[in-house]
Amino acid sequence: MSKLTGKVALVTGGSRGIGAAIAKRLAADGATLAITYAKDASAASAVVKAIELGGGKAVAIQADATNVEAVKGAVEKVVATFGRLDVLVNNAGTAIPKKFEEATLEELDRVIDINVRGVFIATQAALKHMKSGGRIIMIGSCIGERNMTPGFVPYSATKGAVKMFTQGLSREVGSRGITVNNVQPGPIDTDMNPVAGDSAVLQKAATALNRYGHVDEVAALVAFVAGPESSYITGANLTVDGGTNA
Numbered sequence: 381m382s383k384l385t386g387k388v389a390l391v392t393g394g395s396r397g398i399g400a401a402i403a404k405r406l407a408a409d410g411a412t413l414a415i416t417y418a419k420d421a422s423a424a425s426a427v428v429k430a431i432e433l434g435g436g437k438a439v440a441i442q443a444d445a446t447n448v449e450a451v452k453g454a455v456e457k458v459v460a461t462f463g464r465l466d467v468l469v470n471n472a473g474t475a476i477p478k479k480f481e482e483a484t485l486e487e488l489d490r491v492i493d494i495n496v497r498g499v500f501i502a503t504q505a506a507l508k509h510m511k512s513g514g515r516i517i518m519i520g521s522c523i524g525e526r527n528m529t530p531g532f533v534p535y536s537a538t539k540g541a542v543k544m545f546t547q548g549l550s551r552e553v554g555s556r557g558i559t560v561n562n563v564q565p566g567p568i569d570t571d572m573n574p575v576a577g578d579s580a581v582l583q584k585a586a587t588a589l590n591r592y593g594h595v596d597e598v599a600a601l602v603a604f605v606a607g608p609e610s611s612y613i614t615g616a617n618l619t620v621d622g623g624t625n626a
């Protein structure tokens with residue numbers, strides 16, 4: 381038996397980048413997977429196919445994190461399809477890098493809507509179905525605690541909100557046997573933060589390991605937090621950042 385056999389996990393924004401790696405890793409550990417995506421149906425179905433090829437079970441659901449009904453509907457669909465929900469990974473997120481004073485209200489609203497409001501909505505919907513042993517896992521950011529990179533002020537503020545959301549919620553649901561933790565990646569090479577991007581040199585220099593991280597390095601920590609061995613960890617902010625915040 382694998383560590384997550386019999387468990388059902390939902391990863392928001394699981395069609396690319398860190399979310400896709402998390403979905404594949406949780407499936408490799410035995411979980412049945414649901415992923416959401418906003419736009420790219422073919423990327424989402426490629427993740428589902430990869431999981432199925434590995435002998436796992438998965439489904440992709442279109443649900444923009446800014447759309448309340450779509451997010452609630454995705455959670456209900458997971459439970460209707462697989463009968464339960466054990467692990468929610470709030471991974472969908474966005475950054476709009478620019479100087480704070482140049483950001484429009486629409487841009488500020490979008491970052492808040494996806495990174496904070498979307499997390500609130502998905503978590504509330506998931507908690508209706510979660511039983512003892514449940515796991516709520518946020519994908520925050522190392523810059524939710526310390527910010528050394530100009531251009532990410534609103535993003536950093538939303539990830540700081542995710543940090544405190546994690547800590548507060550852990551105390552509300554702990555008595556139900558549900559843990560709530562925040563995995564905080566450092567610079568990880570994805571479409572959102574490519575190793576060849578504008579601020580990549582700065583971000584790489586800020587790490588102790590002098591390199592970007594790989595999506596699988598984040599997925600490994602999420603798999604641990606989702607699994608049975610993390611049963612006494614809750615309300616924690618766990619960085620996987622190559623030493624950026626050291």
Ligand code: NDP
Pocket residue numbers: 392393394395396397398399400416417418419420421423443444445446470471472473474475494519520521522564565566567568569570571572573
């Ligand atoms: P990517 O941009 O590479 O992938 C984003 C994923 O989220 C895609 O699957 C995308 O699907 C989905 N997505 C985007 N917008 C929405 C939305 N409105 N509703 C639902 N799904 C959406 O991002 P990363 O993999 O880099 O980032 C994943 C998470 O990790 C984010 O929360 C990010 O803040 C966090 N993070 C990333 C770091 C990095 O260096 N990469 C560092 C620290 C934290 P689609 O293509 O269909 O839109």
